Amino acid sequence: MLYIGSHTVKELAKSRETRVTIVDNFCGGDFDSISVLQKLFEVGKFEFVLLDLSEFKKLEELFRESHFDAIIHFAAHLQVGESVQNPLKYYRNNTMNTINLIDMALKYGVNYFIFSSSAAVYGEPIEIPISETHPKKPINPYGLSxxxxxxxxxxxxxxxxxxxxxxxxxxxxxGASSDGSLGESHTPETHLIPLIAQSALGKRQSIVVFGDDYDTFDGSCIRDYIHIEDLALAHIKALEYLANNNPSDSFNCGYGHGYSVFEVIEMVKKISGVDFKVNIAPRREGDPAQLVANNHKIVTQMGWKPHYDDLEKICKSAWEWEKL
Ligand SMILES: NC(=O)c1ccc[n+]([C@@H]2O[C@H](COP(=O)([O-])OP(=O)(O)OC[C@H]3O[C@@H](n4cnc5c(N)ncnc54)[C@H](O)[C@@H]3O)[C@@H](O)[C@H]2O)c1
Known part of the structure; x- marks a missing residue:
């Protein structure tokens, strides 16, 4: 459902001058968010184009006929496990189609490009928190793509x-937007917080925890959960950063501290008041014990200031959205 993309477009809509063209083939979800987003823009300032980024000729037509100042490139396949089973699908969509877009940018003079990268570029961390200079040794095709x-x-x-x-x-x-208009949904859903919220709602029989024997305080994996609205804001900051003539660079997006899977489960149980079933399964291959960002660079160089650095707020927004 173009999860991160929708929230970023909502943030962009706050500036009345902005014109937005969304390109998506909807392999990742449904059209729901498009109608929500369209209402945020004045007539003529919002366009949706149903297109697969591999359709080079149609993509070129779009760039030839439009004048874009920036590209924010979210489109990708994002299931780590699937990328191990079907690596070419990932290199084709995530890497080759990124080349198509860069090609368009260079040819049609679109000089600003924001790219959705991932903590998966680091692979198994050798230091926590992870800074941008940490070695890049992805351990799956998704991270390598x-x-x-x-x-x-x-x-x-x-x-x-x-x-x-x-x-x-x-x-x-x-998480979901604070006004409840946009949330998180992937097809299929593989992300922890929506899966837990769905378990609390009885849409799933139980939540499965992959590994309770990690070298962490409670044995489950620790992750740095960033609220979607803080991440959407990071894209606006990145556009400003480039417009201010700063050099190309990569930045971590996280809060600099993490929560264990069990802590997230307990938080959703507390918020929902539902004591759902938790099953323990063996570790999944390629899941590091901890992934926590060092966010010093984005804070100091872009002036990014998070507003939702609070697990309860994140889970509450996800729960409210999932209940709708
Ligand atoms: N969600 C996370 O926690 C997370 C973490 C790290 C990185 N990312 C990256 O962020 C980006 C956005 O993730 P998301 O969670 O919003 O996923 P999403 O599935 O909600 O959004 C991705 C969108 O890209 C579209 N898409 C995919 N291939 C396309 C193609 N060839 N042509 C046109 N459209 C195409 C899908 O239809 C989908 O709407 C991805 O690049 C992902 O790798 C996400």
Missing amino acids: KWMSEQILQDATNSNPNFKYVALRYFNVA
């Missing part, structure tokens, strides 16, 4: 100094 895209963006910048990019390395994105 993102890291390759970042390197291609760097090469594109080197060859064309007018073209500049920001890669935002998201940690675990979660």
Whole structure:
């Protein structure tokens, strides 16, 4: 449902001058958020184009006929496990289609490019919190597809100094908008907080915890959950950063501290008042014990200030959305 993209477009709509064109093939979900977003813009300032980024000729037609100042590129496949089973699907969609977009940017003079990267570029962390200089050793094709895209963006910048990019390395994105208009839904849903909320609602029989024997305080994995509205704001900051003539770079997006899977489950139980079933399964391959961002760089260089750094707020917004 273009989860992160929808919330970012909602944030962009706060500036009345902004015109937005959304391109999506809806392989990741439904059309619900498009009608919500359309209402936020004046007539003529919002366009939706149903298009697969691999359709090069149609993509080129769009760029030839439009004048874009910036590209914010969210489109990707994002299931780590599937990327191990079907790596070419990931390299084709996440890396090759990113090349298509960079190609359009260079050819049609779109000089600002914001890229949705991931903590998966780091692989198994050797230090926590993880800073941007941490070695990049992805342990699955999803992470590698993102890291390759970042390197291609760097090469594109080197060859064309007018073209500049920001890669935002998201940690675990979660939650819904505070006004309840947009939430999180993926097809299929694989993200922890919606899955827990669905368990509390009885839409799932139980929540499965993959591994309770990690070297963490309660044995479950620790992740840095960032509220979707704080992440949406990071994209606006990234556009400002580029417009202020700063150099291309990559930035972590997280709060700098994490919560365990059991802590998140307990929080949703508290908020919902429902004591749902929790099953323990063996560890999944490639799940590091901890993924926590060092966010110093985005805070100091972009002036990004989070407003929802609170697990209760994140889970509450997700719960309210899931109940609708
Ligand atoms: N959600 C997270 O926690 C998280 C964490 C790290 C990185 N990311 C990255 O953030 C980005 C957005 O993630 P999301 O959670 O919003 O996922 P999402 O599935 O909600 O959004 C991705 C959108 O891309 C579209 N898409 C995919 N391939 C396309 C193609 N070839 N042509 C046109 N549209 C296409 C899908 O239909 C979907 O609407 C992805 O690049 C993902 O890898 C997400």
